[in-house]
Structure formats: C-alpha cells, structure tokens
C-alpha cells in the first residue's frame with residue numbers, strides 16, 4: 917500500500933485519508949499549498965506529485981529537503 921508522511925508528525929499515513937491517523941491533523945487543506953508529498957518507496961522514500969511518485973530511492977532527510985524545495989518553488993511561481 918502506498919503511504920505518505922504526515923507533514924506535521926512525519927507519521928506514515930495512507931494516501932487516501934484526509935486526517936492524520938497519528939496526530940489527527942487535517943491533511944486535505946495541505947494538498948493545495950503542498951502538492952508534493954513524501955511517500956514511502958520500498959525501504960527508502962520518494963516524492964509524489966498527486967498520487968504519482970516522481971522521485972524514488974531518497975533518504976528521508978533528502979526527501980524532506982526536496983519536498984520543501986519543490987513546494988516553495990511552486991509557491992513562488994504562483995506569487996510571481
């Protein structure tokens with residue numbers, strides 16, 4: 917099963933749920949502002965856009981850096 921990581925508590929959650937099963941935070945509202953998500957990719961992590969995994973085989977720290985970077989780029993594009 918495909919999982920993503922909660923942006924608040926970094927717990928693993930199914931892609932389909934809109935509330936974090938660990939910390940109970942609403943995730944659906946994150947979707948628009950943060951379309952890129954960290955997902956579990958085998959033993960490592962990947963970056964997904966929507967439900968499609970675009971990057972594979974990342975360490976968690978790298979995945980977090982890239983996710984933040986990609987979401988920031990997107991935000992800047994919308995503003996500028």
Ligand SMILES: [Zn+2]
Nearest residue numbers: 922925936939
């Ligand atoms: Zn959480």
